[in-house]
Amino acid sequence: MPEPTVGGPLIERNETARVEAFSDGVLAIVITLLVLELHVPRQLTSEAALREALAHEWQSYLAFLTSFATIGIMWVNHHRLFTLIGKIDHWLLMLNLLLLLFICIVPFPTALVAEYLGHDGARLAALALNGVFTCTAIVFNILWRYAASNRRLIANGVSDEVIRSQTKQYRLGPFIYFASFLLAFVSPIASVALNLALAVFFALPLHTAD
Amino acid sequence: MPEPTVGGPLIERNETARVEAFSDGVLAIVITLLVLELHVPRQLTSEAALREALAHEWQSYLAFLTSFATIGIMWVNHHRLFTLIGKIDHWLLMLNLLLLLFICIVPFPTALVAEYLGHDGARLAALALNGVFTCTAIVFNILWRYAASNRRLIANGVSDEVIRSQTKQYRLGPFIYFASFLLAFVSPIASVALNLALAVFFALPLHTAD
Amino acid sequence: MPEPTVGGPLIERNETARVEAFSDGVLAIVITLLVLELHVPRQLTSEAALREALAHEWQSYLAFLTSFATIGIMWVNHHRLFTLIGKIDHWLLMLNLLLLLFICIVPFPTALVAEYLGHDGARLAALALNGVFTCTAIVFNILWRYAASNRRLIANGVSDEVIRSQTKQYRLGPFIYFASFLLAFVSPIASVALNLALAVFFALPLHTAD
Amino acid sequence: MPEPTVGGPLIERNETARVEAFSDGVLAIVITLLVLELHVPRQLTSEAALREALAHEWQSYLAFLTSFATIGIMWVNHHRLFTLIGKIDHWLLMLNLLLLLFICIVPFPTALVAEYLGHDGARLAALALNGVFTCTAIVFNILWRYAASNRRLIANGVSDEVIRSQTKQYRLGPFIYFASFLLAFVSPIASVALNLALAVFFALPLHTAD
Numbered sequence: 001m002p003e004p005t006v007g008g009p010l011i012e013r014n015e016t017a018r019v020e021a022f023s024d025g026v027l028a029i030v031i032t033l034l035v036l037e038l039h040v041p042r043q044l045t046s047e048a049a050l051r052e053a054l055a056h057e058w059q060s061y062l063a064f065l066t067s068f069a070t071i072g073i074m075w076v077n078h079h080r081l082f083t084l085i086g087k088i089d090h091w092l093l094m095l096n097l098l099l100l101l102f103i104c105i106v107p108f109p110t111a112l113v114a115e116y117l118g119h120d121g122a123r124l125a126a127l128a129l130n131g132v133f134t135c136t137a138i139v140f141n142i143l144w145r146y147a148a149s150n151r152r153l154i155a156n157g158v159s160d161e162v163i164r165s166q167t168k169q170y171r172l173g174p175f176i177y178f179a180s181f182l183l184a185f186v187s188p189i190a191s192v193a194l195n196l197a198l199a200v201f202f203a204l205p206l207h208t209a210d
Numbered sequence: 211m212p213e214p215t216v217g218g219p220l221i222e223r224n225e226t227a228r229v230e231a232f233s234d235g236v237l238a239i240v241i242t243l244l245v246l247e248l249h250v251p252r253q254l255t256s257e258a259a260l261r262e263a264l265a266h267e268w269q270s271y272l273a274f275l276t277s278f279a280t281i282g283i284m285w286v287n288h289h290r291l292f293t294l295i296g297k298i299d300h301w302l303l304m305l306n307l308l309l310l311l312f313i314c315i316v317p318f319p320t321a322l323v324a325e326y327l328g329h330d331g332a333r334l335a336a337l338a339l340n341g342v343f344t345c346t347a348i349v350f351n352i353l354w355r356y357a358a359s360n361r362r363l364i365a366n367g368v369s370d371e372v373i374r375s376q377t378k379q380y381r382l383g384p385f386i387y388f389a390s391f392l393l394a395f396v397s398p399i400a401s402v403a404l405n406l407a408l409a410v411f412f413a414l415p416l417h418t419a420d
Numbered sequence: 421m422p423e424p425t426v427g428g429p430l431i432e433r434n435e436t437a438r439v440e441a442f443s444d445g446v447l448a449i450v451i452t453l454l455v456l457e458l459h460v461p462r463q464l465t466s467e468a469a470l471r472e473a474l475a476h477e478w479q480s481y482l483a484f485l486t487s488f489a490t491i492g493i494m495w496v497n498h499h500r501l502f503t504l505i506g507k508i509d510h511w512l513l514m515l516n517l518l519l520l521l522f523i524c525i526v527p528f529p530t531a532l533v534a535e536y537l538g539h540d541g542a543r544l545a546a547l548a549l550n551g552v553f554t555c556t557a558i559v560f561n562i563l564w565r566y567a568a569s570n571r572r573l574i575a576n577g578v579s580d581e582v583i584r585s586q587t588k589q590y591r592l593g594p595f596i597y598f599a600s601f602l603l604a605f606v607s608p609i610a611s612v613a614l615n616l617a618l619a620v621f622f623a624l625p626l627h628t629a630d
Numbered sequence: 631m632p633e634p635t636v637g638g639p640l641i642e643r644n645e646t647a648r649v650e651a652f653s654d655g656v657l658a659i660v661i662t663l664l665v666l667e668l669h670v671p672r673q674l675t676s677e678a679a680l681r682e683a684l685a686h687e688w689q690s691y692l693a694f695l696t697s698f699a700t701i702g703i704m705w706v707n708h709h710r711l712f713t714l715i716g717k718i719d720h721w722l723l724m725l726n727l728l729l730l731l732f733i734c735i736v737p738f739p740t741a742l743v744a745e746y747l748g749h750d751g752a753r754l755a756a757l758a759l760n761g762v763f764t765c766t767a768i769v770f771n772i773l774w775r776y777a778a779s780n781r782r783l784i785a786n787g788v789s790d791e792v793i794r795s796q797t798k799q800y801r802l803g804p805f806i807y808f809a810s811f812l813l814a815f816v817s818p819i820a821s822v823a824l825n826l827a828l829a830v831f832f833a834l835p836l837h838t839a840d
Binding site: 020021031033036043068076 | 228231236239303307318321322331
């Protein structure tokens with residue numbers, strides 16, 4: 001592969017479309033692959049046995065729901081971000097790839113949680129999941145600050161107030177997920193449940209926007 | 211992750227494009243992943259054994275066809291919906307994510323039906339599949355009513371008559387799928403066959419549009 | 421799910437964009453899922469054993485290449501089709517879903533060929549692959565004829581001569597694949613090799629366009 | 631399938647959009663499927679055992695990161711290429727399919743590296759991965775040269791200097807990856823590490839663009 005050339009905003013405005021399309025593709029695939037971790041119990045010979053086997057998979061359902069909701073909120077955030085970002089450059093592409101890297105990893109710790117929650121490896125699994133979420137939140141911040149600093153890549157017509165408000169909101173993410181990471185040392189289940197609660201909280205406009 | 215801000219239609223009209231693209235991505239992946247549940251019988255040593263093994267997988271083929279057809283009709287509905295919806299807001303994004311959640315789950319009960327139809331767990335499998343379809347039909351209604359109420363997010367140029375007609379058509383969905391859910395208690399196979407028949411019925415314009 | 425309304429070209433011209441996007445998504449996923457059938461030999465303890473195990477998988481490589489090339493050509497055809505089709509209606513959506521159904525199935529007979537070519541079930545596997553290809557070619561014809569008849573859904577500016585030429589070219593597809601289907605009774609390997617050769621032939625402009 | 635007609639740039643400029651969309655889809659899926667090779671250790675009964683099992687999978691993490699980063703850079707290159715290419719013709723579609731073929735194969739040698747790095751089959755695995763990367767770099771060159779020769783498919787407004795600079799940069803790729811291929815004979819781990827380093831190097835603008 002050749003080296004991409006580097007420089008200022010070398011790609012015009014409507015080129016953000018392809019970055020969004022690629023990111024949408026990755027997010028859509030990751031969110032859909034999560035279902036592959038819901039395993040069908042094979043060759044059980046009674047309905048009672050099947051019912052019990054399915055009920056025993058509650059960790060899988062919790063892990064699936066948590067990661068689905070979190071990635072869903074990530075998509076909403078990514079979507080909103082690119083209504084504010086109007087130009088792209090080499091570093092934005094790279095930061096976006098780094099963001100997608102952490103998002104692509106999510107199914108792995110999700111599967112760990114599905115397998116080990118309620119068992120002895122639960123702490124490690126919850127730490128892994130929250131570690132990935134924390135990294136994602138950090139990269140979201142870096143990407144946004146890179147784009148917003150001196151309005152480097154901000155679309156025309158976006159007010160400084162909107163930028164400040166966005167920066168303020170993003171600042172909390174890494175701390176919240178790091179707190180959930182720490183909680184995993186005390187209670188892995190509480191930590192994963194907090195992840196799900198956070199996604200639902202971000203989905204519900206209980207909080208004011210200012 | 212930071213909190214998305216909340217409010218009225220904060221995203222302009224052409225922003226529905228990215229919601230549609232993300233939804234298309236998810237629907238395309240779900241409909242394609244279904245084939246992974248068609249298992250190749252391994253290491254059989256005669257053509258007769260392979261033929262018999264493939265014939266024994268009729269539940270897998272029925273489950274695959276049923277879910278493919280149903281998700282296909284869902285895509286057509288989603289597509290049509292977004293020819294009527296011209297604006298998006300925070301709640302529409304959330305309801306659309308909820309819709310995608312139920313659609314993403316479809317491969318799991320499909321695999322259950324493929325494994326247990328004709329065996330002792332068939333009732334549970336058919337209930338699971340119809341339960342997911344019923345939830346999908348309900349969320350389709352909620353999403354449409356939210357968008358259509360007071361023409362909140364309706365595109366300009368869509369007549370009130372078209373809105374009323376759409377509302378009337380959507381109203382039936384949850385009841386039909388719930389009836390199929392109840393049928394699963396009597397006959398799991400008839401319930402799954404009804405799902406397939408419904409998808410084919412919706413595909414064929416046997417019904418008038420008024 | 422509610423019933424989609426039925427009628428003439430109810431969706432305007434730029435609406436073909438979403439049909440193309442959904443079809444592109446499905447085609448891109450199917451073509452990429454094929455690689456999942458290339459199995460890594462596990463836990464071999466010498467390089468010689470690994471080399472031999474990989475060499476033994478030649479059926480998998482042939483099946484992968486054949487289906488990749490064939491789906492690639494299908495994409496080119498689908499792409500070209502929608503440069504000629506400028507409007508969509510209910511039946512076109514349905515025929516396109518039927519086309520995608522057969523394309524989505526391709527990984528299953530591909531895996532059959534990968535498992536059984538060179539063994540006793542080879543004939544059945546090659547028949548399955550060619551059966552799916554033949555059905556795809558037939559649906560391509562039905563879809564095109566539906567769109568082209570009386571220029572029902574043809575884009576403005578497409579000459580009648582282009583339509584006639586396209587119809588003439590499509591006519592051959594089902595017969596060629598059915599011939600390959602019949603060849604599978606005589607020699608499964610020759611039949612699969614013919615599939616690959618056909619895809620390469622369609623890719624190379626050895627034939628004149630008239 | 632019918633034969634596509636052949637000729638000059640038969641598809642107008644905005645038709646590059648669908649080629650990009652299809653390629654984006656394939657690239658997004660391939661980059662996301664890589665995570666499926668990160669296997670969750672099953673049914674371990676102590677956290678210590680799980681920690682050790684996860685630590686033992688370092689080859690999987692290295693393989694995942696290497697292929698993710700390399701495909702990410704491929705996407706950036708593909709993206710940049712299509713800001714320069716403004717028209718498509720039959721051969722460009724075919725060369726693009728050939729490019730996607732090699733990119734689609736990447737998960738297979740990646741899984742080989744994940745399974746055999748540090749064991750006896752490591753050399754073969756690293757050769758396979760570098761072989762695929764080398765082929766990809768070669769096809770990138772062929773595709774670009776085909777498009778750039780006599781400005782055959784170059785968009786209006788792209789200067790000859792930009793074309794020359796792009797050609798010069800692409801020329802190195804195949805040699806670099808072939809050098810890494812040769813390195814695999816000496817040290818498979820060094821070869822894979824070099825692949826990762828190359829992707830990071832291409833991501834960082836340490837090199838000047840002239």
